[in-house]
Amino acid sequence: MKTLITLVIAAMLTTAGPAVAGPDPLPSWTEGPARSRILNFVQTVTQQGGPDYVAPADRIAVFDNDGTLWSEQPAYFQLLFAIDRVKSLAAKHPEWKKKQPFKAVLEGDMKALAASGEKGLLELVIATHVGNTSDEFAVIVKDWLATAKHPKFQRPYTDLVFQPMLELLAYLRAHGFKTYIVSGGGIEFLRVFAEERYGIPPEQVFGSSVKTKYEVRDGNPVIVRLPEVDFIDDKAGKPVGINTFIGKRPIAAFGNSDGDFQMLEWVTSGPGARFGLIVHHDDAAREFAYDRHSAFGRLDRGLDEAPKRGWTLVSMKTDWRRVYPE
């Protein structure tokens, strides 16, 4: 009996190769090279006894979030959250009326905000994201996600996740992959919605962070968020974060901007079969079209080097039948 059960379970867990009938796992991907490459890679690494077989424990796939799993225009959604926070906290901070980058936010002057540069944006994030506990912050983010609407699409931000990527995540997991988010965005911001929206639990979500401290308040322990950057999980920080949080080199990486370049490089230069993919935002009609000159999600070096590094470049316009879920 035990042997029978073992065989049944083994059969259930075994890779469905292209020969096996079943519903299309990637219905939102058009028939084309991107889709074929994904299917081939998964078949290659899951084929028992094959030369490039990878044990389930090492089937680790890492995904950028902004621009890869959901949209990032007209600005990173977390920045739009920070802007809304500035507005709602402004009454308590009269000094912001005269101080950049807060003044720019309150006056709706996006040009002046952009001119404040990375330093200004960081200041904005620090001022609007800390001074609370982790639990309190999660509630603030949750409330915002439940009520705020995207300026162009007039839909909640969590509606603006990419349907083809949701299918890809599910497809990889069905083949024994562990899926991670490796984002330049805030770790505690992402964890609020990643499990429900992407099926990725908190312990597989990481990103940039502020320092925190442990404190017991009236006998009640809390984690307090401090006004100091702890880690920036972007560019060369991504492989560093992967090494710290996962401790193994993943075999597949998915990104969309030059902020993902080093992650793609790190992942795809390992031995054995590797997979790198870049989502190219070339769809002004259904989403946005931008690459080399965008303030958010700039893709320049990656666009040049993808072909010679063997990375799959996905055209949102032609490779995806649909962008967002219904």
Added chain:
Amino acid sequence: MKTLITLVIAAMLTTAGPAVAGPDPLPSWTEGPARSRILNFVQTVTQQGGPDYVAPADRIAVFDNDGTLWSEQPAYFQLLFAIDRVKSLAAKHPEWKKKQPFKAVLEGDMKALAASGEKGLLELVIATHVGNTSDEFAVIVKDWLATAKHPKFQRPYTDLVFQPMLELLAYLRAHGFKTYIVSGGGIEFLRVFAEERYGIPPEQVFGSSVKTKYEVRDGNPVIVRLPEVDFIDDKAGKPVGINTFIGKRPIAAFGNSDGDFQMLEWVTSGPGARFGLIVHHDDAAREFAYDRHSAFGRLDRGLDEAPKRGWTLVSMKTDWRRVYPE
């Protein structure tokens, strides 16, 4: 057929309560309150429909390493590794002959070494653990673990893991728990042996760390270990580390020293059924006897507060039939 298989699998995954026959999952634990409390807790949180049922995704258990999963006397094993490294690197560092704490190590003067305090020990660790890549460091640790012998037991350090705790780890995992290491020791040191020895994969092992950077050397990307502390995963750092790495509050915590106090406090003050356990080293014959006055693994506040906080105090002498594996 599918329903039958589903039922069979469900039956296999369902908790074995005390009524279900089977081999004893904790053969190295004597019949006593510690063992009963462990069994009761697991039964309570895995009982479908029970008032304290916890879904598998939230069955997270965190374990300290030094003194909880393996021995830590006459000094933390990683410190003994650092001492061996000083000796093997001494020829390249003639200045160490005159400089503390290196001089103390080279002269075997443990008193002077202890007198160098935390600062001295940190200096020792930094000098002996960095300047290499993560991959190179892993090889150095692996070689040391394969050859070095414990001064008292004359056995490899990885033999000195606690058999009762190995059984406990396996028992928890068999009941849907995800087991983590949350150690004051070095994250990249621990990951070298944690999977093989404890069945805990790298992504569930975390600890203290040095800063690292990503670098491409002759086209080959590497993670370089830098001479700067990144994070100390001890005392109030443990809940902070748990929040960063796991993003959820675990429901069970296992430690042995005051370095684990805040972790135990954080875990056991959450809502619902919670479990905290402290291993008390009171067995001079089979291992070591120490608590309030030990330089390594000092247990003072925890010893006083365990009863009133409902934490289980394990006597190595009476609760464990056996300390080490055969």
